[in-house]
Amino acid sequence: MKLKTTIIGSINLKVNEYNDSVEFGYAIDNRYTNKGYMTEALEIVKDFS
Numbered sequence: 001m002k003l004k005t006t007i008i009g010s011i012n013l014k015v016n017e018y019n020d021s022v023e024f025g026y027a028i029d030n031r032y033t034n035k036g037y038m039t040e041a042l043e044i045v046k047d048f049s
Helices: 037-048
Strands: 009-016 021-028
Touching: 009 037, 021 037
Parallel strands: none
Antiparallel strands: 009 021
């Protein structure tokens, strides 16, 4: 099996230490929407932060 690496979107975080909160922003290529990729990625980022 050959591994293919393709960037399909991005996620950014804005940490607000003043009120102890984090804001997530994201963008994803329309060809990959409604497939659960961003949901999975956001869960991983949320658990990491």
